[in-house]
Amino acid sequence: MKRLSTADAGFEAAFIALLAEARETAESVDAVVAAIIADIRARGDAALCEYTARFDRMEVAPASLRITAAEIDAAVAAIPAELNAALDLAAERIEKFHRAQLPQDLRLEDVPGITLGMRWTPLDAVGIYVPGGKAAYPSSVLMNAIPARAAGVSRIAMCVPTPGGVLNPLVLAAARRAGVTEIYRVGGAQAVAALAWGTASIAPVDRIVGPGNAYVAEAKRQVFGRVGIDSIAGPSEVVIIADASNDPRHVAVDLLAQAEHDEAAQSILITDSPDFATAVAAAVARELPTLPRAAIAGASWRDHGAIIIVRDFAEAAALADRLAPEHLQLMVPEPEALFARIRHAGAAFLGRFCPEAIGDYVAGPNHVLPTGRSARFASGLSVYDFLKRTTWVAQDQAGMARIGAAAVALAEAEGLHAHGRSVALRLT
Amino acid sequence: MKRLSTADAGFEAAFIALLAEARETAESVDAVVAAIIADIRARGDAALCEYTARFDRMEVAPASLRITAAEIDAAVAAIPAELNAALDLAAERIEKFHRAQLPQDLRLEDVPGITLGMRWTPLDAVGIYVPGGKAAYPSSVLMNAIPARAAGVSRIAMCVPTPGGVLNPLVLAAARRAGVTEIYRVGGAQAVAALAWGTASIAPVDRIVGPGNAYVAEAKRQVFGRVGIDSIAGPSEVVIIADASNDPRHVAVDLLAQAEHDEAAQSILITDSPDFATAVAAAVARELPTLPRAAIAGASWRDHGAIIIVRDFAEAAALADRLAPEHLQLMVPEPEALFARIRHAGAAFLGRFCPEAIGDYVAGPNHVLPTGRSARFASGLSVYDFLKRTTWVAQDQAGMARIGAAAVALAEAEGLHAHGRSVALRLT
Structure with missing residues (x-):
């Protein structure tokens, strides 16, 4: 597990390294x-x-x-x-x-x-x-x-x-x-x-x-x-933004719930309290040995886990956007307000009683989500994946008379003469 | 150009060959x-x-x-x-x-x-x-x-x-x-x-x-x-369903407007009138030499063009669905009713005064559309291509009490113990 602080001189370089970290090895098949x-x-x-x-x-x-x-x-x-x-x-x-x-x-x-x-x-x-x-x-x-x-x-x-x-x-x-x-x-x-x-x-x-x-x-x-x-999913990840009023054990188990999926999974805590960071790290160390999947979760936390100390939640929001995580837990006093400041995440979980695991099973939204920073441009599975759109135009002679000349001008400019003629024939 | 009729004994085999026709040669780069x-x-x-x-x-x-x-x-x-x-x-x-x-x-x-x-x-x-x-x-x-x-x-x-x-x-x-x-x-x-x-x-x-x-x-x-x-577009295509009351020249030029894009483009007319089919084929032959892009359009029509004679428009609708064309023109007396019977098309153009070229330029819907039968599962470019969704759950202790036990049961059944514990910790 890496511990970073935005107050450190080397933070930006360390954070860029975290973003660039490849957690997958592609097998050539x-x-x-x-x-x-x-x-x-x-x-x-x-x-x-x-x-x-x-x-x-x-x-x-x-x-x-x-x-x-x-x-x-x-x-x-x-x-x-x-x-x-x-x-x-x-x-x-x-x-x-x-x-x-x-x-x-x-x-x-x-x-x-x-x-x-x-x-x-x-x-x-x-x-x-x-x-x-x-x-x-x-x-x-x-x-x-x-x-x-x-x-x-x-x-x-x-x-x-x-x-x-x-x-x-x-x-x-x-x-x-x-x-x-x-x-x-x-x-x-x-x-x-x-x-x-x-x-x-x-x-x-x-x-x-x-x-x-x-x-x-x-x-x-x-x-x-x-x-x-659908998109090819990579290893899973969670970013938890939490203040010091949380129970460190809750946050620790949430981080481990992500880590137990896969050695390549990534769990990141962002907090404004160095003491809380230390308490969570200690709770992770205590909880880890009790897990049936301790070997997997331990490897994930050791190799890819991170705790980032920020000055305030505005900094936290900016870092979350750069991470564009698959899962985002907001364990802060006003989670909806913080969520409104974060643009990129696959799924968000608001409040202290809303761990990601509830969304994995019963909350209702989908648990198939964009991984590896692809929440910048991709979305979770939804009904949209099983629907397609057909656009349509219904036009009569009067409609053609209104807009046809512009189509002819553009078609001729593009050198597509038959396009132009198929419109022009209906203008006479 | 192929001329097929659903009344012919060999129709199904010929239509399957048309569907399977590869119009692209992939260059290995x-x-x-x-x-x-x-x-x-x-x-x-x-x-x-x-x-x-x-x-x-x-x-x-x-x-x-x-x-x-x-x-x-x-x-x-x-x-x-x-x-x-x-x-x-x-x-x-x-x-x-x-x-x-x-x-x-x-x-x-x-x-x-x-x-x-x-x-x-x-x-x-x-x-x-x-x-x-x-x-x-x-x-x-x-x-x-x-x-x-x-x-x-x-x-x-x-x-x-x-x-x-x-x-x-x-x-x-x-x-x-x-x-x-x-x-x-x-x-x-x-x-x-x-x-x-x-x-x-x-x-x-x-x-x-x-x-x-x-x-x-x-x-x-x-x-x-x-x-x-975005998706990788293949050669463009149009299917026109038209009855004998249309001007054959209009339909011919519409078919050629598609064909002038590319030698690999495909233009298909489906009609219930053998005489109209013959008239359109003759009009194509007359219009083709007058086009600046006659060489391209001629090659496309010769190699990939088709006219299909059907018994009625119910047959036409079923064939259109199997073709799932990028562009679909419905030049029939009640185009909206026919459109309602066709499930798969990238974009539809309803009426005799609504050639596809109007949609290429000025109608309003997008002209970047799914090709090569992919309208079965894909859609044209839209604002959805530039948006992404974040789902969210906000839950308090009372909410957790309602649904948490089911999440614990499923997590344990899947052997994901930390998932179960992250929920169970909030149930006590």
């Missing part, structure tokens, strides 16, 4: 992934089953690629009531928030003879990738699928690897609760290729979302254009 | 572009000036990379009054339409103790790439820059190559009219690298938009993540 995609395109289900046998140690026939309703029923029945209730609460709240995002069509009565508009329509079909093994998070299934359903997508196909044939009951329950319409027991680049290009068993989709390993990420890059994809 | 980007990062302005000397045959000092206000003044003064008026009309109408797109913030008073919201903010800085030479279209400058200004972006930096030092007055005038804040006489991958990483003369931006050649497109791909980019 381009050629392997390209070969897998080409094979799925050429041989379809046969290739898909072969890769599944090889990578997931599981023999499966094409007819069994899809997980059956009976398998999902059995999984759901095995889940403790308390967890089912928690999934329900999460799903309801996520759905309510995402439905509230739904935009309105636009219709502009312009000058007489011209009407302009913009129409939103859902995508026809979406693919959701869910990683297998330990990283198969039911909360992520909800966060990826519910916005698609709220947008009105009628077909939501999910792919999840089931290494050794083992199903994850909570993931299946979350998929059913979220409105996923079909689930396939395939993963990796082969699953992405199948979703993008289709096989006899898996019909192609229009957009693929969801996290995955380096192979999945590269496969999404390679099928981009054929289908839409 | 990855390594060259990677080297240029690395060089700009390492040597900044010095490298930028060297590449400009080499590729644009133009010696320029770093201090002269930016085009001066005096140069822009001189360019604007040289433009004929009629063209200036046309630029003004176009800019006003584009601005009005894009301002109407501006979304509202969301604030959801949830259960007592929890408020949820979503806030839209503009990007800080945007880069607009404008190709040099013949493809330097002032209309594209308006279409790329005005949505950024309407979104509230305060810094709009434009790069345009000026081979041999020659400025394009209309492009400069359009940039000034659109609110571009700085213009640099650089192009190619080096310009994209400078906008993404910054040099001493060009401050970095957060997102880069605008068309370019294969080097520019690859450079945008390589800087993606560091900055946002």
Whole structure:
């Protein structure tokens, strides 16, 4: 963990180094992934089953690629009531928030003879990738699928690897609760290729979302254009702005909640109190050994954690904007006022009783968020990812008479004569 | 030009072949572009000036990379009054339409103790790439820059190559009219690298938009993540659905207006009248030789043009959805009713007096649109490209008491113990 202070002479250089820190090492898997995609395109289900046998140690026939309703029923029945209730609460709240995002069509009565508009329509079909093994998070299934359903997508196909044939009951329950319409027991680049290009068993989709390993990420890059994809997420991060009136232990555990995701995760505290900074650092040291994921959280905090001491919260806001964090917690007396001064963050959590973890599960807004300073230009997953816009112009002869001459002048200036003529013909 | 009919036995196979037709040949320039980007990062302005000397045959000092206000003044003064008026009309109408797109913030008073919201903010800085030479279209400058200004972006930096030092007055005038804040006489991958990483003369931006050649497109791909980019546009296309009551010459010229863009452009007519189809084909043959760009338009029509005869407009709507065209003209008696039955198109033009060319220049909606069937999942350029969302949760102790237990249950089920504890600590 680095401790910096804006009052130090070397602060600016140290902060720039923090901003520039690369927390990811890119594995080069381009050629392997390209070969897998080409094979799925050429041989379809046969290739898909072969890769599944090889990578997931599981023999499966094409007819069994899809997980059956009976398998999902059995999984759901095995889940403790308390967890089912928690999934329900999460799903309801996520759905309510995402439905509230739904935009309105636009219709502009312009000058007489011209009407302009913009129409939103859902995508026809979406693919959701869910990683297998330990990283198969039911909360992520909800966060990826519910916005698609709220947008009105009628077909939501999910792919999840089931290494050794083992199903994850909570993931299946979350998929059913979220409105996923079909689930396939395939993963990796082969699953992405199948979703993008289709096989006899898996019909192609229009957009693929969801996290995955380096192979999945590269496969999404390679099928981009054929289908839409979401952004490739990097390691997660949180910036907490907190004053000395907070319980240092709360802040410490919040920092560790971020750090336990991944050794490459980053947790940063910004505070105006050097004593509070010291107290939080001490609380982190006390809490860390008690965590099941202490090794991961410890490595993240040691290598990427930081505490920055500022003179005041105006300085804190400016630093937060330069960090443009995925998650921003504002544990200060007037969090809304401070939030209004910060322009760049994926998601913000206002108040002392609002840790990021509440947003990871049940608050309602999405937990798929822009990482690595990309909140400067990108946004979290939303219904907008599953809608597209068609703009339209309705124009009659009177409308053409009003604006046609300008179009002809510009078309001629650009040397596009047929453009000009297609307008001019309607002006006579 | 292909002539197909849905009544023919071989129609489905022929239509699938039309859908699958690759109209682009990708040039592999990855390594060259990677080297240029690395060089700009390492040597900044010095490298930028060297590449400009080499590729644009133009010696320029770093201090002269930016085009001066005096140069822009001189360019604007040289433009004929009629063209200036046309630029003004176009800019006003584009601005009005894009301002109407501006979304509202969301604030959801949830259960007592929890408020949820979503806030839209503009990007800080945007880069607009404008190709040099013949493809330097002032209309594209308006279409790329005005949505950024309407979104509230305060810094709009434009790069345009000026081979041999020659400025394009209309492009400069359009940039000034659109609110571009700085213009640099650089192009190619080096310009994209400078906008993404910054040099001493060009401050970095957060997102880069605008068309370019294969080097520019690859450079945008390589800087993606560091900055946002728009989608990489392919060759342009139009689908016109028209009945026999139209003037065949109007439809023919509309088809050619699309075809004159590029040999790889595609123009498709769908009609319910075989006689009208024949009349349009004849009108295309008559109009084509009179066009200055006859060679380009002729090649496009010959290689990629198509006329499809359908039994009725329900069939036409279904085919249009499968084509998901960039541009869709509906020249039928009730165009709004037909539009309501078609889900996928970048932009629609309704009525006999509403050719696509009116939308290319002055109608108001954007002319930067999804190509190559990507309207299934993508949308045209808009203010949304220059805004990002921050979701937020404000929660007090009472709110935490309502939903915290569910978050703890889900966090424990996912094995994220610190997540659970950061919530549980606030429940006691």
